[in-house]
Amino acid sequence: MNGLLLVAQREVRTRIRTKSFLISLAISAILVAALAFLPKALGGDGTFDVGVVGPAPAPVTQLSYSRYPDEAAARKAVIGGDVDAALIGGDRVIANGELDQRLGLILESVHRDEQIRAAGVTVTPLRVESVGADARYQGVRTGIATLLVMVLFFLFIYSSMYVAMGVVEEKGSRIVEILLTSVRPWQLLGGKIVGLGVLGLVNLAVVVAAGLAASAATGFAADLPPGMGGIVVSALVWFVLGYAFFAVLAATFGSLVSRQEELNTVLTPMTTLMMLTYVTAYFAAVQPTGTVARVLSLVPPFSSMVMPVRTAATGVPLGEILIAVALMIVAVVGVLLFASRVYQRAVLRTGARVRLGEVLR
Amino acid sequence: MLEIDGLRKRYGDKTALDGVGFTVRPGEMFGFVGANGAGKTTTMRIVMGVLGADSGEVRLDGRPLGYDDRRAFGYMPEERGLYQKMKVAEQIEYFGRLHGLAPAAARTATDALLERLGLVERRDDAVEALSLGNQQRVQLAVALVHEPTVLILDEPFSGLDPLAVDALAEVLKDRAAEGVPVIFSSHQLDLVERLCDSVGIISAGRMVAYGPVAELREREGRGVLRVVVRDAAPGWADGLPGRIAREGDRDVLLCEEGDDQAVLRTAMGAGTVEHFGRRQPTLTEIFREAVA
Numbered sequence: 279m280n281g282l283l284l285v286a287q288r289e290v291r292t293r294i295r296t297k298s299f300l301i302s303l304a305i306s307a308i309l310v311a312a313l314a315f316l317p318k319a320l321g322g323d324g325t326f327d328v329g330v331v332g333p334a335p336a337p338v339t340q341l342s343y344s345r346y347p348d349e350a351a352a353r354k355a356v357i358g359g360d361v362d363a364a365l366i367g368g369d370r371v372i373a374n375g376e377l378d379q380r381l382g383l384i385l386e387s388v389h390r391d392e393q394i395r396a397a398g399v400t401v402t403p404l405r406v407e408s409v410g411a412d413a414r415y416q417g418v419r420t421g422i423a424t425l426l427v428m429v430l431f432f433l434f435i436y437s438s439m440y441v442a443m444g445v446v447e448e449k450g451s452r453i454v455e456i457l458l459t460s461v462r463p464w465q466l467l468g469g470k471i472v473g474l475g476v477l478g479l480v481n482l483a484v485v486v487a488a489g490l491a492a493s494a495a496t497g498f499a500a501d502l503p504p505g506m507g508g509i510v511v512s513a514l515v516w517f518v519l520g521y522a523f524f525a526v527l528a529a530t531f532g533s534l535v536s537r538q539e540e541l542n543t544v545l546t547p548m549t550t551l552m553m554l555t556y557v558t559a560y561f562a563a564v565q566p567t568g569t570v571a572r573v574l575s576l577v578p579p580f581s582s583m584v585m586p587v588r589t590a591a592t593g594v595p596l597g598e599i600l601i602a603v604a605l606m607i608v609a610v611v612g613v614l615l616f617a618s619r620v621y622q623r624a625v626l627r628t629g630a631r632v633r634l635g636e637v638l639r
Numbered sequence: 640m641l642e643i644d645g646l647r648k649r650y651g652d653k654t655a656l657d658g659v660g661f662t663v664r665p666g667e668m669f670g671f672v673g674a675n676g677a678g679k680t681t682t683m684r685i686v687m688g689v690l691g692a693d694s695g696e697v698r699l700d701g702r703p704l705g706y707d708d709r710r711a712f713g714y715m716p717e718e719r720g721l722y723q724k725m726k727v728a729e730q731i732e733y734f735g736r737l738h739g740l741a742p743a744a745a746r747t748a749t750d751a752l753l754e755r756l757g758l759v760e761r762r763d764d765a766v767e768a769l770s771l772g773n774q775q776r777v778q779l780a781v782a783l784v785h786e787p788t789v790l791i792l793d794e795p796f797s798g799l800d801p802l803a804v805d806a807l808a809e810v811l812k813d814r815a816a817e818g819v820p821v822i823f824s825s826h827q828l829d830l831v832e833r834l835c836d837s838v839g840i841i842s843a844g845r846m847v848a849y850g851p852v853a854e855l856r857e858r859e860g861r862g863v864l865r866v867v868v869r870d871a872a873p874g875w876a877d878g879l880p881g882r883i884a885r886e887g888d889r890d891v892l893l894c895e896e897g898d899d900q901a902v903l904r905t906a907m908g909a910g911t912v913e914h915f916g917r918r919q920p921t922l923t924e925i926f927r928e929a930v931a
């Protein structure tokens with residue numbers, strides 16, 4: 279165990295000092311934060327600024343009032359774009375060009391309410407009852423799910439790539455010959471996977487934190503669906519499971535070659551599987567309740583991306599989640615057994631690419 | 640005591656090792672020599688467990704070698720390997736830790752080795768920034784950092800300058816003096832002759848000569864007769880066995896067989912005999928003889 283931890287520690291220390299790690303961390307955090315700011319930047323926050331001269335009407339959620347001493351000042355503010363319109367003396371509106379249609383309707387109803395209240399009549403507001411599923415958060419949930427697909431895919435690909443490159447580096451430089459006389463193969467491989475996995479997890483945590491912080495800063499957080507905690511936890515758990523699966527595969531295939539240039543070819547089966555998982559997860563984000571999404575969210579390794587995406591996009595029964603986790607763990611154990619056969623035999627055979635058949639016999 | 644017993648290894652239909660066996664006692668420095676492709680590296684890799692033998696066994700103090708025994712060995716593989724981007728001191732320390740040293744012990748051992756191998760100024764340089772010879776020194780430090788119980792070094796002296804050769808020779812002698820069996824392979828036979836207590840000569844996967852250097856010499860016979868004669872007329876040695884060479888105004892005659900007294904009489908008749916004696920065969924000569 280000690281050997282594994284030492285190896286993991288070296289991986290973390292070495293990688294965390296590199297520029298490429300820090301840059302990718304910063305870029306992914308900035309991207310996600312930017313996406314959280316996007317709704318505000320595009321559509322504004324949905325409220326209008328209205329300048330007021332004279333008596334102010336009762337406050338309503340869609341309007342924010344700012345006072346001006348006289349009409350001339352209010353006019354200047356409208357032309358300068360500081361406010362969307364100005365209400366003069368409670369019965370006249372100044373707009374820059376044509377008045378926004380929605381703002382016009384709101385001002386109209388505010389004006390009407392004022393007059394009704396002045397007449398001493400109280401009006402009960404309409405009650406709205408929803409039938410069918412609660413669709414209030416559907417848009418946001420789909421957005422989060424789509425974002426999650428991209429983040430998980432990015433992390434899986436680049437963490438597994440680093441694992442494979444590390445394996446080839448050690449094999450190609452023959453350092454593995456000394457390493458394996460001081461640690462066992464599973465310690466070397468396990469340490470590498472754990473170390474780089476910790477960095478992946480750190481990256482994921484930073485991305486999630488950046489996203490949540492940005493949405494809190496923009497006020498977008500109020501629109502987040504309930505149960506965000508569950509979505510975050512599920513993303514972390516599935517990252518660990520999916521990463522374990524793909525990283526072990528990457529290390530196994532990586533151990534077959536001695537040069538980085540050969541890595542792409544030998545990793546093709548794994549990257550293909552990863553791409554397929556990505557595509558299905560993308561569909562699941564759009565159609566989380568479809569049969570394809572429901573079935574594939576149980577089947578490893580697709581479940582590693584489809585299940586967290588489904589969880590984010592819609593409610594998933596606990597039973598299904600547990601089945602998916604159990605199956606994924608079985609799959610991880612399976613690739614570990616495969617890896618333990620291949621890795622320790624292949625990694626000491628330097629030179630030409632080792633065929634899988636040669637080491638599986 | 641490290642016993643290597645009847646190792647056999649085939650690659651396809653090529654036999655790399657055909658029953659290699661020898662013994663290295665505690666504190667003994669064993670020089671492993673042989674032509675290119677003779678099987679030295681294959682033997683050492685099998686000893687380290689990096690390669691599996693088809694048959695045969697390696698024992699330490701009578702027991703078959705296990706993983707934990709090997710973990711305490713110091714190994715320098717033929718194909719050098721270091722983390723190119725890792726700093727020198729950090730790397731040596733890391734390997735110390737992997738071999739089971741506590742952090743403080745690893746640091747102390749690293750500092751001591753950097754000092755002995757002349758790497759103090761380079762301690763914070765990345766390995767890739769070092770010259771080949773200096774990388775080789777780091778590789779040695781990596782093999783030595785954990786105070787190994789057995790040393791297996793594949794061509795540790797190749798690529799080192801004379802000062803580094805001396806420094807390494809000193810380190811190895813010290814380790815041997817502490818009771819560590821040391822095996823190293825080399826093509827520098829003079830060095831092997833100077834450093835080793837015993838020598839093993841391997842040829843085409845078999846041990847062709849093996850034992851203390853002095854014993855090998857004995858076995859090689861009485862040695863070559865060397866006669867130096869001055870002012871002799873050309874052709875004086877025509878009837879004698881052996882080779883003759885001219886060095887300045889002297890003739891040097893080397894005979895491997897024949898009646899030495901008859902040779903002496905002829906030489907005295909031909910000119911002034913300045914030297915007459917038997918020369919011990921060098922390891923190089925023994926080697927040539929053995930692998931011929």
Ligand SMILES: Nc1ncnc2c1ncn2[C@@H]1O[C@H](COP(=O)(O)OP(=O)(O)OP(=O)(O)O)[C@@H](O)[C@H]1O
Nearest residue numbers: 650653655673674675676677678679680681682717
């Ligand atoms: N991976 C391999 N596949 C096939 N043959 C091999 C392999 N490794 C070594 N051999 C063969 O085994 C024999 C012994 O090789 P080995 O490397 O042990 O020689 P060596 O004594 O160390 O030579 P050198 O002095 O050149 O280092 C050689 O004939 C070599 O061709």
Ligand SMILES: [Mg+2]
Nearest residue numbers: 679680681717
């Ligand atoms: Mg060799």
